[in-house]
Amino acid sequence: MNFKVYGAFDVDLKEAWQNFYLEKGGAYNSSYEWNFTWFKHFGEGKKLFIITGWEENQIRLIAPFYKRGNRLYAVGSNPDFYDSFCVLYQDIACLLDLSNFIIENNFEIDLRLISPGSEFFKCLLRRFEQEKIYKVNIYSYTVKPLIYKTxxxxxxxxxxxxxxxxxxxxxxxxxxxxxxxxxxxxxxxxxxxxxxxxxxxxxxxxxxxxxxxxxxxxxxxxxxxxxxxxxxxxxxxxxxxxxxxxxxxxxxxxxxxxxxxxxxxxxxxxxxxxxxxxxxxxxxxxxxxxxxxxxxxxxxxxNKEEIILSIKADLSWKRHKTLFNILKRVKKQISFLACVMK
Known part of the structure; x- marks a missing residue:
């Protein structure tokens, strides 16, 4: 899969997104219109980072994020105006490719409100576990009531x-x-x-x-x-x-x-x-x-309910590097004091 990242709601993205949404269906917050409207009102200070996946010039995946530093956030969060983050995708292989793209580019994740039963969550978590370079924290959770007409x-x-x-x-x-x-x-x-x-x-x-x-x-x-x-x-x-x-x-x-x-x-x-x-x-x-x-x-x-989580995935090596630098500075200070006291 070839990935293309959009930093704006371009005309070609709009057409491809709308057609793909009509084809695949999805929740309201996976539509172009909802994401565009949210970012129009709350996008100040946020860098749009919409990840799209393509095969043979056909769109196969749309993941609407924005970026601060190297951390990805869902469009629609901060402030939160949706109940569960959604990715539009053709099949599970597309979600695995997206998870690999996130890992290969060393992106960190802050996903507010995502269903642990969603295929994207499961693919992402699986790849984080396999690579062992991320520390994943669940920092909030809630429930969502559903009505099934049985x-x-x-x-x-x-x-x-x-x-x-x-x-x-x-x-x-x-x-x-x-x-x-x-x-x-x-x-x-x-x-x-x-x-x-x-x-x-x-x-x-x-x-x-x-x-x-x-x-x-x-x-x-x-x-x-x-x-x-x-x-x-x-x-x-x-x-x-x-x-x-x-x-x-x-x-x-x-x-x-x-x-x-x-x-x-x-x-x-x-x-x-x-x-x-x-x-x-x-x-x-x-x-x-x-x-x-x-x-x-x-x-x-x-008569049913769904658990909704908020998770952060931080790169472990960043913390290790920070700790190493702190220890290195402390060691230098100890060495300096030892020299002074002689």
Missing amino acids: EKFKNSLTKKYKRLKRKENLAKRDFNDELKYDFNSVKNEKHIKEFMNFHQKKWDIFKSHKMRDFIKDLYLNQDFVMLSRLYLKNSDRSVAYSFKYKSLNNVLYSNMFSYNDDFAEMSPGFLVPYYDISSEMGLSVDYMDYGIGSYEYKYYFA
């Missing part, structure tokens, strides 16, 4: 909804209204701003203008980004929002959730996943990914 799950859904029906009825009791859910609401700048405002009251992520601009840019300009809205039908008051991605791998990713505190008693965090599962798109996907984090509302419907 027969057992479908049978349990009715029982769970009966409990949620009482929450739905609060709209009539307390507000003389009824709930309505737009799974993929019409693109509306007012709604995306309201979603971020709700979110900011509980978490800090949208205090930064860059974060707000990134999410707004993605939402308003990319068809695979959706904003679901739960609201009161008559008054049109927003109850909750869910920021989602629909990817070519036939998975629905629920990336962020926020709600209006005035309706907290309705438990919108439990209602929204039910409406998602029951929607036309929810019924058509292979499974639903509710993103990292172990919040109770995510696990009310989840």
Whole structure:
């Protein structure tokens, strides 16, 4: 495999990437559009380093990194706006070639949020073990709840909804209204701003203008980004929002959730996943990914989970060299003091 590294989102890369993504499918954060948008907003001070692999002038691999010094980071990390790093590839041999390319060029790795079950992680770890020149550290881990629509799950859904029906009825009791859910609401700048405002009251992520601009840019300009809205039908008051991605791998990713505190008693965090599962798109996907984090509302419907790790791979010889230089300086100082004391 021949490798070519791109330091910019060139026109020829865009075309090849988009075609390869359409051919192979993949998570939202392996698309050209998502990576381009993230780097547009957060690329300052980062050196783009997109590794591509080619065979007979056909692209066979795309690994979107950026570089600081000799260390590779995933595009989309720092700040983190994805749930698991993805590489687009033709077959396992391509991932082994990529792992060899990283090792042969003495690159160090800092991968935030990667699945240990992914083929890239397994290939990379195997080669690190074989070469024995890297020290790999897991420096954080979390879990990601998933919803697979098995027969057992479908049978349990009715029982769970009966409990949620009482929450739905609060709209009539307390507000003389009824709930309505737009799974993929019409693109509306007012709604995306309201979603971020709700979110900011509980978490800090949208205090930064860059974060707000990134999410707004993605939402308003990319068809695979959706904003679901739960609201009161008559008054049109927003109850909750869910920021989602629909990817070519036939998975629905629920990336962020926020709600209006005035309706907290309705438990919108439990209602929204039910409406998602029951929607036309929810019924058509292979499974639903509710993103990292172990919040109770995510696990009310989840029937599987995936471990997500963050790892660093440092070259061992660099530490050995540093230690050797320290010992060498100490030895010189001891020799100097010995001479002075004579």
